[in-house]
Amino acid sequence: MSNHGGRHLDTTVTTAAAIGEVAAALAGKAEVDGGIRRGTDILKALVLGARAVLIGRPVLWGLAVQGADGVAAVIEHLRVELVRAMQLSGTASLRDIGPDLIAAN
Ligand SMILES: Cc1cc2nc3c(=O)[nH]c(=O)nc-3n(C[C@H](O)[C@H](O)[C@H](O)COP(=O)(O)O)c2cc1C
Secondary structure, three states, rough: OEEEEHOOOOOOOOOOHHHHHHHHHHHOOEEEEOOOOOOOOHHHHHHOOOOOEEHHHHHHHHHHHHHHHHHHHHHHHHHHHHHHHHHOOOOHHHOOOOHHHOOOO
């Protein structure tokens, strides 16, 4: 599920706002992209029902700065942030991620 990175029409529905409904309709088989910038963004997308996230511009920025090594660095940075967010939220495994991890308000 993608809003094309929000590039086409400003103020469209965010993927975060729609992923729950879409994931439920697809029995949890939805991947999401658009605006994933931090490990906490990944964790939140998974909590909201995505089974995976895709990354657009951040890997291009890494590529522009340092080629293949820059891409690898961006992905590693996100991985480390995701692990840290899991540790700080008491999430031992990606399998443990559920809606209770995000407060309702
Ligand atoms: C410069 C640029 C061009 C893009 N062109 C297309 C396109 O032609 N077709 C498409 O489906 N998505 C296109 N996208 C959207 C990406 O496939 C992807 O959904 C988006 O970049 C993900 O959001 P993120 O960059 O915030 O991670 C484009 C994105 C960028 C930044």
